[in-house]
Amino acid sequence: MTDTRTAEPLRRGRPGYDQRGILEVAVAAFNEHGYDATSIGMLAERLGLSKSAIYHHVASKDELLALALDEALDGLEGALRSAEETTGTAAERLAQVLRGAVLVLTDRLPYVTLLLRVRGNTEVERAALQRRRAFDHAVAALVAEARDEGSLRVDADPGVVARLLFGMINSLTEWYDPAGPVPPDELADTILALALRTPA
Amino acid sequence: MTDTRTAEPLRRGRPGYDQRGILEVAVAAFNEHGYDATSIGMLAERLGLSKSAIYHHVASKDELLALALDEALDGLEGALRSAEETTGTAAERLAQVLRGAVLVLTDRLPYVTLLLRVRGNTEVERAALQRRRAFDHAVAALVAEARDEGSLRVDADPGVVARLLFGMINSLTEWYDPAGPVPPDELADTILALALRTPA
Numbered sequence: 001m002t003d004t005r006t007a008e009p010l011r012r013g014r015p016g017y018d019q020r021g022i023l024e025v026a027v028a029a030f031n032e033h034g035y036d037a038t039s040i041g042m043l044a045e046r047l048g049l050s051k052s053a054i055y056h057h058v059a060s061k062d063e064l065l066a067l068a069l070d071e072a073l074d075g076l077e078g079a080l081r082s083a084e085e086t087t088g089t090a091a092e093r094l095a096q097v098l099r100g101a102v103l104v105l106t107d108r109l110p111y112v113t114l115l116l117r118v119r120g121n122t123e124v125e126r127a128a129l130q131r132r133r134a135f136d137h138a139v140a141a142l143v144a145e146a147r148d149e150g151s152l153r154v155d156a157d158p159g160v161v162a163r164l165l166f167g168m169i170n171s172l173t174e175w176y177d178p179a180g181p182v183p184p185d186e187l188a189d190t191i192l193a194l195a196l197r198t199p200a
Numbered sequence: 201m202t203d204t205r206t207a208e209p210l211r212r213g214r215p216g217y218d219q220r221g222i223l224e225v226a227v228a229a230f231n232e233h234g235y236d237a238t239s240i241g242m243l244a245e246r247l248g249l250s251k252s253a254i255y256h257h258v259a260s261k262d263e264l265l266a267l268a269l270d271e272a273l274d275g276l277e278g279a280l281r282s283a284e285e286t287t288g289t290a291a292e293r294l295a296q297v298l299r300g301a302v303l304v305l306t307d308r309l310p311y312v313t314l315l316l317r318v319r320g321n322t323e324v325e326r327a328a329l330q331r332r333r334a335f336d337h338a339v340a341a342l343v344a345e346a347r348d349e350g351s352l353r354v355d356a357d358p359g360v361v362a363r364l365l366f367g368m369i370n371s372l373t374e375w376y377d378p379a380g381p382v383p384p385d386e387l388a389d390t391i392l393a394l395a396l397r398t399p400a
Contacts, residue, residue: 156390164394167371168365168367168371172367189356190364194364194394
């Protein structure tokens with residue numbers, strides 16, 4: 001069989017679990033019990049692996065956290081970058097970021113859930129918060145451009161509007177059900193219709 | 201001096217701290233460390249009181265949680281009730297609920313923050329979740345009425361729209377700064393402008 005996941009940047013290893021599989025179980029445990037309360041021993045038990053088998057794939061619990069937060073942040077920053085690379089109006093670029101963010105959240109729900117809980121207790125968490133802040137600033141700048149262009153539904157502080165729009169999007173981590181009846185693209189349409197004069 | 205807080209439903213007691221003062225410190229600790237990780241001993245230390253002085257005001261940690269969640273839920277349910285008692289259009293009633301919820305959140309930020317973290321681990325938490333669900337259903341029903349009336353900006357599932365609107369409002373617990381430049385009424389205006397055809 002061909003490995004169809006050649007684009008996968010994470011290391012593969014022991015049959016049964018590759019780094020990605022371990023990461024998924026770790027993120028679920030972090031979200032359920034909190035990062036601090038989760039030990040490599042607990043993960044080993046959940047995975048049915050020895051601790052040393054886990055350490056074959058990742059150096060530490062901290063590295064698992066870093067990989068998980070990268071997964072969320074790389075997605076969001078990718079959505080921002082592809083929007084910034086297009087040549088449309090500010091409204092079109094903002095629409096592209098918002099839609100992209102909805103798709104990242106629905107696709108990587110546990111990773112973004114973890115990101116949104118980060119409070120800056122460790123070096124890894126502080127680095128993630130810094131990337132989140134840079135993302136927020138870039139979105140607020142796009143909101144300001146869209147407002148100046150006359151494309152925004154409201155004439156309020158762009159930072160506040162950006163936070164409210166991402167309040168809607170981030171709430172997906174609280175209630176979105178991937179098995180539910182509303183597909184991600186339709187959710188994005190609804191959010192864009194609320195945000196912008198001309199649905200994009 | 202006249203006690204201007206005669207409407208205050210909570211018990212008063214030992215000079216220095218009444219039940220309300222203990223509750224405020226408890227809610228801050230619950231939000232900071234988590235409910236499970238907070239003990240009456242920790243609260244006693246923060247308050248500079250003995251544990252038995254605390255037990256003079258409240259029967260248990262569980263009662264503190266119940267009082268705190270009531271504070272948030274009573275506020276939200278009050279906003280809903282006064283909207284439902286008016287005779288305006290669905291859009292006007294929805295606007296009143298949304299504005300009322302913004303005012304409750306900004307006024308009782310730590311209490312609502314605690315409410316939003318409740319996951320149903322105890323009887324008190326499950327009762328609070330049930331009240332929250334009833335509130336959400338009532339808001340979704342108002343959204344449906346507003347949609348049928350043609351007042352909504354979007355023609356999407358009322359449950360989804362209600363969740364997105366409260367995603368915006370609830371995000372205030374993540375970023376709203378009571379000392380910041382945006383007054384609660386202006387925030388409510390922005391959220392209403394995003395939600396409804398005619399800002400109310």
